[in-house]
Amino acid sequence: MADRQYLKIFSRFERFWHWAQAALVLALLFTGARLHGLIGGVDWSAAFALHLVAAGLIIVLWVFAIFWHLTTGAWQHYIPTLRNLIPVIGYYAYGIFRGAAHPAKPTLHRKHNPLQRLSYLFLKLVINPAIWATGVLYLTINLTGLDLQTVAWLHVISAYAMAIFVVIHVYMATTGDTPTAYLKAMTTGYEWVIVEEDKAKGPMTTRAKH
Numbered sequence: 001m002a003d004r005q006y007l008k009i010f011s012r013f014e015r016f017w018h019w020a021q022a023a024l025v026l027a028l029l030f031t032g033a034r035l036h037g038l039i040g041g042v043d044w045s046a047a048f049a050l051h052l053v054a055a056g057l058i059i060v061l062w063v064f065a066i067f068w069h070l071t072t073g074a075w076q077h078y079i080p081t082l083r084n085l086i087p088v089i090g091y092y093a094y095g096i097f098r099g100a101a102h103p104a105k106p107t108l109h110r111k112h113n114p115l116q117r118l119s120y121l122f123l124k125l126v127i128n129p130a131i132w133a134t135g136v137l138y139l140t141i142n143l144t145g146l147d148l149q150t151v152a153w154l155h156v157i158s159a160y161a162m163a164i165f166v167v168i169h170v171y172m173a174t175t176g177d178t179p180t181a182y183l184k185a186m187t188t189g190y191e192w193v194i195v196e197e198d199k200a201k202g203p204m205t206t207r208a209k210h
């Protein structure tokens with residue numbers, strides 16, 4: 001038996017981490033676009049200074065977030081699974097435009113659908129480390145003697161991957177029961193979730209206390 005309840009599934013830290021990361025990524029995308037010459041407006045050296053401050057802050061934030069994921073067990077929400085993946089892809093490619101029901105509603109133990117798991121895992125294990133590592137290599141180019149062109153292009157490619165992630169993520173964020181339902185969930189922490197009777201089913205419950 002399953003019961004649908006309006007519960008707090010995103011803790012205070014999780015929400016802070018999400019929105020702080022969003023703000024810093026946008027700041028890095030805009031200042032990075034200025035450094036790359038895609039946009040004008042701000043003075044180059046001001047953009048460079050802002051880029052480095054935001055980069056430092058996001059690295060600190062990522063270190064705290066990694067610690068939080070490991071200590072709370074939240075990392076288990078990102079274990080990839082093929083189960084129900086094809087129906088979820090089918091839903092976003094086709095069913096959503098025909099008013100079909102979502103094949104994987106969030107439960108207390110499975111906050112993310114299989115497609116979210118894969119995309120967030122890719123962000124955390126590939127895009128974030130790539131942008132961080134290439135950024136640090138860019139900054140320390142004089143110390144390492146690496147080829148500047150290669151490092152610069154690897155950083156730009158990681159930045160494009162991040163930009164693509166952001167665009168898809170923002171679109172997906174509007175596909176809840178109402179266009180702002182997911183936005184509201186990540187702001188208040190509360191979401192309608194299915195509460196399974198068998199508590200042993202999933203990784204953890206984020207019945208956040210804060």
Ligand code: HEM
Nearest residue numbers: 025028029032033035036055131132135136138139152159
């Ligand atoms: C979401 C994260 C980030 C994005 C989207 C981003 C984007 C960019 C872009 C588009 C450029 C211009 C590259 C070029 O034209 O050669 C750039 C430059 C740069 N970024 Fe990032 N970046 C991010 C994170 C970081 C991090 C974490 C660091 C350092 C730890 C960093 C350090 C640098 C440095 C040193 C430059 C070179 C500026 C120069 O001297 O031309 N970035 N970034």
